[in-house]
Each structure stands twice: as C-alpha cells, then as structure tokens.
Amino acid sequence: MTTFWSTYICVLTIGSLIGLTWLLIGTRKGETKGSVDQTMGHAFDGIEEYDNPLPQWWFLLFAGTLVFSVGYLILYPGLGNWKGILPGYEDGWTQTKEWEKEMNKADAKFGPIFAKFAAMPVEEVAKDPQALKMGGRLFASNCSVCHGSDAKGAFGFPNLADNNWRWGGNADTIKATIMGGRMxxxxxxxxxxxxxxxxxxxxxxxxxxxxxxxxxxxxxxxxxxxxxxxxxxxxxxxxxxxxxxxxxxxxxxxxxxxxxxxxxxxxxxxxxxxxxxxxPAQSELLGNDKVQLLAAYVYSLSHNAASQPQTETPSEQ
Incomplete structure (x- = not known):
C-alpha cells in the first residue's frame, strides 16, 4: 500500500474514533434533581418525549466498543501499513499466517501417524481401523461430491465399492489413479x-x-x-x-x-x-501420505468384503 493511502486510512480511522468519543462525551447528560418529569417540549398524538439521560448500560457499552476498537487496531493490521503487535506472529497477523500456524499444529500432531501408514503397503493400511477412519474422512471431504458418500457412484462417476474397475483395482493402481488422475x-x-x-x-x-x-x-x-x-x-x-x-x-x-x-x-x-x-489429480492437493490413506480406504471398499454384482434398475430399462 502506498504511503498516501496508508496515511489516508490512518487519518480517517483515528479521526472517526476521536469524533465518536467526543460525540459520546459531549452529549453525555447526567440526571438533574427534580428533572424526572421534564419533557422536550413537544407532543404528538398525546405522546410526549421526556428529556432524560441515556441509560448507564448504554453509555458503558458504547465506551467499551471504542476501547475494544483501539485495542484491536493496536494488535491487528487495521491502520494502513501498520502490521500490529499481536504476540506469536512475526511481522504482524494475517489470515495466511493464521492458516499456516494451524497447519503446522496439525502437521506436528498427525504427521507421525501419516508417516507410519505411508511406510506400510496399501493392502496392510486397508486392514487398520484407525487408517480406515482417517481415509473415510478424507474421502468424505474430497471424493464424495462425485462418487457419493457411500462411494457407489452416480451418473458419469464410477462405483468404487464393487469389483468393476476401469483402470485396475489393485492397490498400487488405485493409488496411482488418485495421485495422477485419469483422462x-x-x-x-x-x-x-x-x-x-x-x-x-x-x-x-x-x-x-x-x-x-x-x-x-x-x-x-x-x-x-x-x-x-x-x-x-x-x-x-x-x-x-x-x-x-x-x-x-x-x-x-x-x-x-x-x-x-x-x-x-x-x-x-x-x-x-x-x-x-x-x-482430477489429487497429488498436489493431498500429498502422498494422505493419498496413501485414501487409497487404502477405497481399496478396502471392494476387497475387505465380497461385493455383490449390480443389476439394472427398472429406470434404466
């Protein structure tokens, strides 16, 4: 951001906060003794407006929002080129850095688990209950939109729960299909x-x-x-x-x-x-370790239990 626009935003934002503070304090009116029944001097259809101060809770709530705004603008980037001083973020907080921080936490927690399954053959991973749960979640997030939540496919998308494979149904071929995609x-x-x-x-x-x-x-x-x-x-x-x-x-x-x-x-x-x-290829999106779990889950759908042959439905006749 250029210096001009950074200065413009800072002046506009800080000026607005100062103006709102002045407006709040300048119009603050305490209750005067004997003024409970004082009105504004006008009436409409028999209804009069009393000249009473704003409730205390309303005043404090407004003041609290101003204090919060100042604190937020100090901690987070909100004043032009100001990056904020929120602890734990070098050169200030951004959404990208927040995402990277969360991803690093996830990698530290689940990385060893992924690495363990990545070192095993897909056929062995397909027998592990924990791996199948993880693979099932990956499938639900990345594959179910085309192949269905039950992996039984839809019009134009193959059934992954039977033994009918176009490109081959062995473990290595399934993984290669997920990694590189097919055309x-x-x-x-x-x-x-x-x-x-x-x-x-x-x-x-x-x-x-x-x-x-x-x-x-x-x-x-x-x-x-x-x-x-x-x-x-x-x-x-x-x-x-x-x-x-x-x-x-x-x-x-x-x-x-x-x-x-x-x-x-x-x-x-x-x-x-x-x-x-x-x-579509999933290698760049998921990486080898997650594809390993996903391939094991897909492999298990047709190999861990005998699949029943499908027959034509009445609607196809």
Whole structure:
C-alpha cells in the first residue's frame, strides 16, 4: 500500500474514533434533581418525549466498543501499513499466517501417524481401523461430491465399492489413479456408423455383451451391430467387450460398469456423441501420505468384503 493511502486510512480511522468519543462525551447528560418529569417540549398524538439521560448500560457499552476498537487496531493490521503487535506472529497477523500456524499444529500432531501408514503397503493400511477412519474422512471431504458418500457412484462417476474397475483395482493402481488422475475419452461414432449403425451397435452391446433384454419393439440388426463393433470398437474394448485397463475402456459384459446408463437411448447417446471422463489429480492437493490413506480406504471398499454384482434398475430399462 502506498504511503498516501496508508496515511489516508490512518487519518480517517483515528479521526472517526476521536469524533465518536467526543460525540459520546459531549452529549453525555447526567440526571438533574427534580428533572424526572421534564419533557422536550413537544407532543404528538398525546405522546410526549421526556428529556432524560441515556441509560448507564448504554453509555458503558458504547465506551467499551471504542476501547475494544483501539485495542484491536493496536494488535491487528487495521491502520494502513501498520502490521500490529499481536504476540506469536512475526511481522504482524494475517489470515495466511493464521492458516499456516494451524497447519503446522496439525502437521506436528498427525504427521507421525501419516508417516507410519505411508511406510506400510496399501493392502496392510486397508486392514487398520484407525487408517480406515482417517481415509473415510478424507474421502468424505474430497471424493464424495462425485462418487457419493457411500462411494457407489452416480451418473458419469464410477462405483468404487464393487469389483468393476476401469483402470485396475489393485492397490498400487488405485493409488496411482488418485495421485495422477485419469483422462478417458470415448470418441463419437455417429458420423462414422450412421444412425442405423449406432442403433445396431447399441443393441448388440446391451443384449449380446451385457446380457440385458431388448425392448419388444426393437428392430435393431444384431448381426450388423456385431460386425460394426468388430470394426470400430475392439481396439479399445477388446474382441469380447471385456475392456482394456491400460486405456480405461470399460468391460461391456458388466452392466455395473456402464456409468452413463444401460438403456438403449443412453447407449446410443454414448456411441453417437462419445463421452469425456476426467478424474482430477489429487497429488498436489493431498500429498502422498494422505493419498496413501485414501487409497487404502477405497481399496478396502471392494476387497475387505465380497461385493455383490449390480443389476439394472427398472429406470434404466
């Protein structure tokens, strides 16, 4: 801040405090003997205003706010370039320094705990109750907005509580996914396949690969759909539709992995226009130690107990 603006703020602030003090003292009026019934000399609709002093508590409260203001401006930065003299803060208090102080306290308290779990394999961390509680809190704060509080996903976001993994579900892969994020791209095939081709491939994927029934009025050609799939889809999803983890291509034989829906309309939309999936990297935000706990928690969701296969809901049919 320039000297001019610093001086301007100081003069305005201190002048206001002096003016308020003068106003309080200058208008302070003690009660005069025999003046209890003295009025201001005017009335409205039979109501008169008495000329009595302000209550003692009101005067003291006003005076207290002025004293507090002076003390605050001495301790904290509030007068231009004045940094304050609050103990415990070099060069004055700021919100950043307050945050850093709290973070240092937290690091001193929890740092050894994080370090202990960081030195263990993720699979072992996933068996520790304390680690799972900490990982669960990290998940609730950083992951639940997309994957849900129960980690069972939502439209466009995968279920982390089952055994259907796009990029792999072993401990190291889960940690790598959280640390570095993932970028998945499903290209649009509408112009290549044409509208009939899109419908045929969607019907083939739903019925022949995922094993889900087709609507009674479906006129899709499954043979043509299989041929088109073999030409355009096998490079990512494989000849049998079982997916490719290295590319993040989902297993099309498992309806639970269809995060954009399993209905014919939804499948046609995916094939026609493609999909863009982005899992943001958490390494800079959380760091290795916290990601270790988070990975252990996610790993435990599908490995510490047998997961039940998901089935299609009526709304997807």
């Amino acid at each position: 998945a791209a499903m290209p649009a095939w509408g112009e290549v396949l044409g509208e009939d081709g899109v419908k045929n491939v969607a019907a083939y994927v739903r019925h022949e690969l995922a094993g889900l029934p087709l609507p009674a009025d479906s006129s899709a050609d499954l043979v043509a759909g299989k041929q088109a799939f073999s030409t355009t889809c096998v490079a990512c999803h494989g000849a049998n539709g079982q997916g490719t983890e290295i590319m993040g291509a989902p297993n099309l034989t498992q309806p639970a992995g269809f995060i954009y829906g399993t209905s014919l309309t939804q499948l046609q939309q995916t094939i026609r226009h493609g999909r863009q999936g982005h899992m």
